[in-house]
Amino acid sequence: MRLLLIAFLQVALADPPKEVSGYIGETITLPSGAEPSWTLSDIYWSIFPNNTWIATYDNKEENTDRISQYKGRLSLNIKSGDLTIRNLTTKDAMEYTVDLTNAAGKNNENKIKVTVKQHLQKPNIKTSPAGSAGEDCWMVMHCSSPDKDVGLSWQVKPPSVTNYPTINPDNNSTFLLVFLNTTQNPVDVTCTFSKNMENTSTVVTLKYDGKLYFVVVTFWNM
Incomplete structure (x- = not known):
């Protein structure tokens, strides 16, 4: 024993x-x-x-x-x-x-x-017009992640641009409604995912000239 x-x-x-x-x-x-x-x-x-x-x-x-x-x-x-x-x-x-x-x-x-x-995968942003009237328009932005349980956030520059963010209950996608007009300079919209002290972002630059929408996408990590 x-x-x-x-x-x-x-x-x-x-x-x-x-x-x-x-x-x-x-x-x-x-x-x-x-x-x-x-x-x-x-x-x-x-x-x-x-x-x-x-x-x-x-x-x-x-x-x-x-x-x-x-x-x-x-x-x-x-x-x-x-x-x-x-x-x-x-x-x-x-x-x-x-x-x-x-x-x-x-x-x-x-x-x-x-x-x-595995590193966080890049945010995927899809943009589509929600309606326009002359010099003004609304743009709907959908940001989604293939990863689960990530933190989601939006940032709009300049911050004076009117916008309305929402987050889905499944916590892996988010929507943003952005107001644009022809008098604005290009607007930078950033969607960021965060998890376990890691951040990854996609930046979309928006511009409206009264007829066409211009969209430029860039990616970066933190």
Whole structure:
């Protein structure tokens, strides 16, 4: 009974895996956790419960093309033991294990959990006239997002331009009614999505000359 209790405490007190996150298409580096004073003689990075090697350094030979999923995307730092993954994909989201041995024969094992996120997709704005009379007109703007649970907002410049925003109950699209006339300078209307400290926007520039509507669309991130 005492042996079982000791074994349980050892498992319960084990350090959780370190976490590293990145976005699709970007580059991340997984820290090996090696002691800075160590001179590494062996490095084995693996995945899956069966410890499939993906990058190794053994007998002074480095191999980062062991399996097709990572071929051409890995870089191994043989001094620190850190592993860099380029062109991140959703398939890279899993737990990684690194086994280290130093020149004195000491061993160490660490686990790193990788999560892969996707940047917010650009707002899609559709514009259509709601009615016009001579020098005045109304423009309806619909801004929608393929992402869920995003924050939506409009900004109109100059702010003196008359406009009426609304947000749909599903919280992934919003409408804006904008008043234009031929005496105005071009009007910039920005639709912004926000989620998890990330913002992305689409800017539409509107101009009405009494007959035609001119629309210019630009995109930007924050």
